[in-house]
Amino acid sequence: MRDILTVTLNPALDFATHVDSVLPNVKLRCAAPRTDPGGGGINVSRAIALLGGSSRCLVALGGRNGETLADLLRAAGIDLIIHKAPGETRSSLSVRDENRGDQYRFMLPGPPWSPLDVIEAERTIVDSAQAGGLSVVSGTLPPGVLPDIVPDLCGKLRARGSEVVVDTSGPALHLLARAKGPAPDILRMNQEEADDLARRKLHDIRDSADFAQELVRRGVAGKVIVARGPEGSVLATATDRFHYRAADVPVRSKVGAGDTFVGAFTLSLAQGNDLPRALRRAVAAASAAVMTEGTALCRREDAERLTELCEAGEV
């Protein structure tokens, strides 16, 4: 199997709890919290482990929270490469209001990075990548890290012989879409991110596939994947387009479904599967992920059972 390296620069220690009602100006006595590791690349590595594969998880960690996060990841059987973050790893808190069923999610910012911190982290990332392997760059960037780190890493990782998969949003995605710098091999986005880039609502699978292929032809990435929730995902290369429909499953929590998709897709490519097979397995794993509660990602049995139920569509 090819090596997989995931990168998480802005991880978080996620606390999840619940209370009868979220009210202002009073002490809210919450239930005992559940603690989970959080962050794009971390979730991708967790999904790969759940699906029976392995990856190396490069994560910037600092302080007590960083140590706790490392312990949780090791306990989950994740192979860690720790880069020292320039401060304490952030935490985040999600509180479910039991009466209304709403979830309140509070995300803290994480320590600020200096330009030198960025240079050092880039060096660790590039040195950790293996020729012939796959590198996954996903998740949000820490305060002080400019979006140009993403195209910059694409160039450096590809020069090292790694295939680069990017799942990002906001300024970094907009920067990649301008196609001014080095491009990823594979760029994946969800429906909202694609609508935001297109500056209009993409109305169906065909429209999304056209847009994905237009991005490829503009040099934004070698291949582009656009997710469309329950309709599944499309993948476009310069010459081909593929679509698999999601399985019809009960939706409990979508948290981490995108990261599960990326994990399953990357693992499948690493195992030597072709693009349509990898896409089908990823769509099935994302379907399995929306079936699980809270921050839980997916169960391997569900992902495997659902694969044959995700049908190819015409694009």
Ligand SMILES: Nc1ncnc2c1ncn2[C@@H]1O[C@H](COP(=O)(O)OP(=O)(O)O)[C@@H](O)[C@H]1O
């Ligand atoms: N009802 C559903 N059934 C199956 N898959 C779904 C459903 N809703 C969303 N998905 C899939 O879950 C994934 C969510 O990805 P994304 O929006 O990037 O989530 P994240 O919040 O993890 O970034 C997509 O691949 C999407 O197609």
Ligand SMILES: [Mg+2]
């Ligand atoms: Mg996402």
